Amino acid sequence: MSTHPAVVTVGPGLPLEVHQIPTPAPTANQIRVRCEWTASTPLDLHQADGGLLVTHPQILGDGIAGTVVEIGPDVSKYKVGDKVFGFAWRGPAEKAHQEYVVAPEFLFGKIPHHVTMQQAVTVPNNFVTAWHTFTKDFGFELPWPKPERYIPGERGGWILIWGGSSSVGQYALQILKWYGYTNIIATASKTHHEKLYGYGATKCFDYRDPGVEKAIVDFTDPNGGIHFVLDCIGSLNGSVVPISRIVRPQSSTKVAILLPIIVKDAAEGVKPIYEMDVEKATQWPEGVHVVGVRTHFYLDNQFLAEHLQSDIMPECLAQGMIEPNEQVIVEGETMLQRAEKALKVLREKKVSGARLVWRVSDEV
Ligand SMILES: NC(=O)c1ccc[n+]([C@@H]2O[C@H](COP(=O)([O-])OP(=O)(O)OC[C@H]3O[C@@H](n4cnc5c(N)ncnc54)[C@H](OP(=O)(O)O)[C@@H]3O)[C@@H](O)[C@H]2O)c1
Numbered sequence: 001m002s003t004h005p006a007v008v009t010v011g012p013g014l015p016l017e018v019h020q021i022p023t024p025a026p027t028a029n030q031i032r033v034r035c036e037w038t039a040s041t042p043l044d045l046h047q048a049d050g051g052l053l054v055t056h057p058q059i060l061g062d063g064i065a066g067t068v069v070e071i072g073p074d075v076s077k078y079k080v081g082d083k084v085f086g087f088a089w090r091g092p093a094e095k096a097h098q099e100y101v102v103a104p105e106f107l108f109g110k111i112p113h114h115v116t117m118q119q120a121v122t123v124p125n126n127f128v129t130a131w132h133t134f135t136k137d138f139g140f141e142l143p144w145p146k147p148e149r150y151i152p153g154e155r156g157g158w159i160l161i162w163g164g165s166s167s168v169g170q171y172a173l174q175i176l177k178w179y180g181y182t183n184i185i186a187t188a189s190k191t192h193h194e195k196l197y198g199y200g201a202t203k204c205f206d207y208r209d210p211g212v213e214k215a216i217v218d219f220t221d222p223n224g225g226i227h228f229v230l231d232c233i234g235s236l237n238g239s240v241v242p243i244s245r246i247v248r249p250q251s252s253t254k255v256a257i258l259l260p261i262i263v264k265d266a267a268e269g270v271k272p273i274y275e276m277d278v279e280k281a282t283q284w285p286e287g288v289h290v291v292g293v294r295t296h297f298y299l300d301n302q303f304l305a306e307h308l309q310s311d312i313m314p315e316c317l318a319q320g321m322i323e324p325n326e327q328v329i330v331e332g333e334t335m336l337q338r339a340e341k342a343l344k345v346l347r348e349k350k351v352s353g354a355r356l357v358w359r360v361s362d363e364v
Contacts, residue, residue: 005362006059006098007339012051013271016343018336019057026072033084037117038096039063040330040342041125041167042358048343049266052274060339061096062089062278063125064108065117066360069100075107077310083117084108086309087124089296096110099361103217106306109314115324120317122167122325122355125295127313129258130172130230132298137256137291138228142179144312158220159184159225160246162239163247164201165192165213165353167325168258169232177264185220187212192353207238213245221248231257236275241282249285259292263279266347330358 010017044060048051056180065085068078078084078185086108088094092104111120134140141153164170164186167225176184177200186201193204203219205212220226225248231240234257236262247253260274261281275281278292316322330345332338338358345356 004099005335006092006095007061007335008057008059009048009051009054010057012056013049014062016048016336017057018334019094021059021098023100024102026070026075026102028072029074029076029106030072030102031068031075031078031084031105031108032070033063033064033066033086033101033103034044034069035096035099035101035360037121037357038065038360039121039125040339040358041347042346044097045266045343045346046272046274049347050272050274050326052260059092059095059098061098062087062102063134064088064096065111065120065121066101075105078110080107082266083111085120085124086114087128097335097360106310109309109311112314112318115317118327118329118357119324121357122327123171123313123317123322124309126168126325127171127175127316127322128308129168129293129295130175130300131308131312132257132295132301132304133230133256133293134172135304136298136301137293138230138254140179142175144307146179150180154181157183157224159228159230160216160220160243161186161201161227161230161232162207162243163232164188164196164199164204166232167355169230170196170199170325170353171322172230172232173201175316176200178316178321181326183224185216187216189352195353207242213242213274216246218352225251226253227251229253229255231255234258234260235262236281240278244282244284247285247288250287251285253288255288255290256293257290259294265349266345285350289342326354327357328354330356332358333362335360335362
């Protein structure tokens, strides 16, 4: 069997390694994709430094942009040579930080002609995260295709996107805007406010402002209160605790927190600490519904499994309903250097309003 290189963790906090691993042939509805560009995300750091839900050695990455090089006998959407992007994670063959990925065709969409692979690879995992959270945890309808003159049901009260400049936050705002939601507030550093207003936020708050909690309460309380909170950050002291102080008892507010909750951040030589139990993490007011988001379960929804990545995501990108995150291209001579450098940037918290992307193969 032929082999290809993959970036793997060998233990929490240990330097990454590149291993040669077998290249499987696609069967049934699977396609084999030459992964040309990938992204490094906070989950890679949670897994590499924190060992979160990982059995080492583990191949990292879940965002893929590349070219179809081989198809299984039941594949109907793609042919060899198609340019595709996707979010895949369910086993070694599907992970992204390797030269070839083999996964079912429903985990990919075609990259629109005017979109580069660097741009496309910023989309899949967090577009899926935002869409899945809105429909599953908030019960938003997001009908597809969107009916003409569609008006969303959830119009009273505010939707708070905490961490609007994060990758997830940017896609969340753009999806809500496209569906006609107008009752959205967001937190982010000031430098990103203008962009987030363009993405549909009615009012932005600077999360670094010591008076941010009061400012949000003063703004929302007289205007129906907050009905939904999407915590795109999941930092115990940076988002979870502030949100718990903003939401009102008996308000029936729904709070969705992207897991894991980060109790202690990863840093050079420091092992991070995570919490997966949202109820245990802090004291929540009575009558507030708090859930932890795990996008890895989105395939439980048959409609989303079939359509979210293969139809909805590429169509949203092609029609300009969403624009990709800005990209910071991580340079390095080898695949290993690029992967390590990206983790270092994440560890040093230098990502702001953009996605770290890098070329996977050493052979151009
Ligand atoms: N469980 C799941 O299914 C799931 C899925 C996707 C993501 N996640 C998790 O969600 C988190 C975010 O992921 P991501 O890829 O979107 O992150 P990201 O884009 O790398 O996040 C970077 C952004 O976070 C913002 N930020 C940092 N601390 C903040 C705070 N205290 N309040 C508000 N904003 C803050 C920064 O904002 P400024 O630049 O404005 O300062 C920066 O732009 C990660 O922990 C990830 O693992 C979980």
